[in-house]
Amino acid sequence: MRTLKGLLPLLCGAVVAAVLIGATQPPERAEAHPLGNFSVNRLVIVDLDGQGLITLRYVVDMAEIPTFQKLNEIDINGDGFVSATEETAYLGAAAEELIDGLVLEIDGLRLALTAEATEMELLEGQGGLQTLRTVIDARGALPDGWQAGVAATLRDENYGGEPGWRQVVVRPGAEVGLTGGDAVTVDVTAELTAYPENLLKSPPRTSEANFAFSAGSMTAAPAAISQEAPTVSRDAAGKTLGRFASIVSRENVTPGLVLLGLLLAAGWGAMHALGPGHGKTVVAAYLVGEHGRPRHAVYLGLIVTATHTLSVFVLGAIAIFAANVLSADDVYYWLSLASGVLVALLGGCLLVTRLRRLRARRHEAVAQQPDDHEHDHHSHGNHGHDHAHDILHGDDHGHAHVPPAPGWRGLVALGVSGGLVPCPTALVVMLGAIAIDRTIYGMVLVTAFSVGLAGVLTAIGLLMVYGQHMLAGSRARSLLDTKLARGMMTVSPVLSAVAILGLGLVLASRATL
C-alpha cells in the first residue's frame, strides 16, 4: 500500500479543509452549504417548446465565500445592505455577463440569446454569512427548418474551476423529440435548492452538453439520465455485477475462497452468455448450416474463451495504463464494430459458398452430371445419392460421399467475434482487481468468467449438433425424406448463411449508433 503518498500536503491543506468538516459540532451550528462553503453551483435548464423557441433558465447558487466576495461588488455604497437600486444594477450586469458566457450553438452557429427575466435571492448561510441564488431566464429563436432536425451544443463558459454542481438539463416539450446527444433530461436538484444527499456520489461537473432534436413527439431516450461510469451502465444486472466484482476485493484470500470465486465467476459468465448477445444464434446457425460435429462446438468454446479473456485483459490494461492515449470507450466501439463486421463477413462467405454449392447440386440433379462443387477435393465418381439425404447422416454412415464440415477459418472467425466484445462485468472485475493490486487474481477470475461464458455457447452448439444427429437417425427420417423436406434441407444452409450475414450487419450497425 502506498497510501502514504496521498497524505502529504496535510500541512498546507489542513486549515481550509477544516472549515467544512465539523470534527466537533457546536450546539447552534447552522448547516453548511451541502456542496461546500466555496462552491459555485450552476445549472442550465433548456426547454424546447416546439414552436421554434428555445428557453434557458440559468441558475447560479453561490455558497458563503463566493457570495461574500460578490456582495462587495453588489453593495456599491458599502452600507452592508443590498438596496433595490443595487439589486437592479447587479441583475442587469449579471444577466448580460452570464448570458454572454452561455454559448448555444445550433448546427455549429451561435444562437443569440436575450435575457428575459432575472431575480436574485440572498439566503441565510453558515457563520452569519449569506448565500446568493441568481436566476436568469433567456430565450432564443431557432433557425427555420429546425423541425427537420438540428444538432445543438450548450457550453457554460462562466466562472472558473470552482467546486460545485455543474449540469445542463434539456427538456423537450410535447412537440419536440430528442434524437441524440449526451444531455440529461431530469433536474434532480429542484433548480439548485435541494441537492441529493448521497455523500458518496460526486456532483456532476458537466459544463457542456450536446443534444439533437427535431419536431415530433418521439423521444429516443438518449444517454439521458444515466450518470454512471460508462463501463458499468452497460450492464443491466447491476447487483450481480456488484457481487461478482466484490469477489475480487475480499481482504483475505484463502484457497477455498479462490475456488468459490472461480466457480462463481464461471457461473456468472454462463449467466451472462444466456442474456442477449454473444452470438448464440450465430453459433447455432453456423453449426447447423455447416454440419458441425461435437468437437467443432468445443473448438468454438476454446476460441471464445481465449478471445474474450484476451479482450478483457487488453481493455483493462488500456483503461488503467493508457487511458490518456486511448479511451476504453473507443476501444469498446471498435471491438463491437469488428465483431459485427467479422460475423457479416463470415455470413457473406458462407452465402457465396453455399449458393455455389446449391447451384452445382441443382445442375447435378437435373443433368446427372458428376458432382463438381468446390468442397469436394476428390472425385466422387458417379453416384445417384441425393445430397440432402447425405446431409442428414453425418459421416458415420459409410457413404462414399461425405458432406462438408466446418472449415477452421469459419470457426475461428465465429469464435473470435463471439468473444471480442468484453462483458462489462468481466471488465469491472479486471479494473477493480488492478485498482487494488490484485491483478493476477483478477486475471484468473476473468479467465474463469470467459470459460463459463464460452461453456454456454459450446453447450448450445452441442445441443444443435446432437439435435441434428438425432433428427437424422430417428423416425423423423422418413418424414424428412419427402420431397418438400429435401428441398428445405437443400435451401436451409443458404438461409442460415443469410441469417448470419444479417446478424453481422445488425451487430456492426448497432456499434455505429
Next chain:
Amino acid sequence: MTSIGEARTGRRSATWALALWSAALLAAGLAVMAALYALFGADRPAVATRTAVEEAAAREERIAFFEARAAADPLDYLSLNVLATQYMQRARETGDVADYRRAEAAAATSLELAPQDNYAGLINMASVRLVQHDFAAAALRGREAMALKPNEAAPYGLLADAMVGVGQYDKASDLLASAVEVEAGLPVLSRLAHLAFLRGDEFNAVDFWRQAIDRGEGLPQENLAWAHVQLGETYFAVGELSKAAREHETALERYPEYAPGLAGLGRVRAAQLRFDDAIDLYLRAVARLPRPQYVSALGDVYAVLGRQAEAEEQYALVEAIAGLYRSNGINTDLEIAAYYADHDIEPELALEMARAAYEAAPGVYAADALAWALYRNGRYEEAATYSAEATALGTPEPSFYYHAALVSEALGDTRTALEYSRRLGELNPRFSPLHAQRALQLAEAQ
C-alpha cells in the same frame, strides 16, 4: 472453406491449428498485459508522463467507477477505501473541501463494514483526522494501522504527523527514523525535511526536499508540485528569493494554477517589491482556493501600496472565513490569532486564541503565536518566555526572530534583541510586506 471432414490427417491438423490458435491468443494477451505492466505498471499510479489535467480526468473516471461499484454493492468496503483516498487527493488539488467530508464518510462507512483487519480504512481515517487537526484520534488510528502492518511506512508517517502536530518532535523523529528504513520515498523524505526545518537544520531540510522530489517521479503531479512549493518556502525563509521563485515556478509548470504555488510565488514577488505581480498571483490563488492566509497576504500587499479600501475588503473576507471556522467548531485558533496579532487588532481575542492553541497543541508555531499575542497585549515578560521557546530549536522561520527581537527590545534587553535580529538578518527580513520595514531596520542595526 477447406473441408476437414474427409481426411483424418486434415482433421488432426485442424485440431492442432485450433489449439495453437487458442494458446497463442492467450499468450498474446498475457504478453500484452506484461508489456503494459512493465512499461507503466511498475509503480502504479505511475504514468509519469501524464499531465496534471490528464491525471485529473483519469481520477474523475476512477471516482465515478468506484462510486458506481460502492453503490452497487453495499458491502464493498474496499471500493470505499479507494474512494476515500481519491477524494482526499481531489480535495488537495481542487480545494473542494466537500471532498474531505466525502472522504470521511467513505472511511467511516468502510470501518463500520469491516472493523477488523481494515488497514486502508484506518489509514484513510487517520489522514482525515489529521486534516481536521484532531491529532489524538489520528494517532489512535495510526497505531491501529501500524499493529496490522508493522512493515508499512504509511502508519509511521501518519503518527509522525500527529506528533509534529502536538509539538512532540523527538517522537516524530524516532518514528521517521523507522519509516525511512521501510521505505525512503517522497512521503517519508518530505516529513524528514519538514522536521529538519523545524529543528533549525535548513541545510538538511533542503537536501531532504531535493531527495523527496527525486524519489517522487511517478506520483501524482500535485504531490511533486507540493514538494517544490515546500522547498520554495524553505528557500524563502532563509532569504534565497530567486531559488524560491524557481521552485514555485517549477511547481506551477507541473501543476498549472496550483494555488499554493501561486501564493508562494506571490510572497516572493512581494518580498522583491514586485507588488503588481504579487497582487496578480494572490488574486489567482484566492480565485482557486480562498485560504485565509492568501486572502490576508493579498490584503497586506494592498495595504503597503496604500490601497486601503481593497485591503479592507480582503481583511473582511478573512474575518468571514474565521466566522465559518467558528460556526463549524473547528479549531484554527493558531492561524486566526497570528492574523490578529500581525495586524495589531483584537489583542485580547488574539491572546485567548493563541493560549488555547498552545494548550491544545504546543509546538514552535503555537509558542510563537502566543509570544506575539502577549507582545500585542504589552505582556513582554511572559512573551519573552514563549519567544525563547519558539526559537529554542533554531527553526529558520524569520517571523519567530522578528517577534522575539521586538519582545526583547521592549524589555530593554538590547543584547538579546541584537542576537535575534542577527538571525533575522541571516534569514529573510522581507518575510512580510507589512513588517518588512521594521524587520529590515532591526536586521541592519547590527
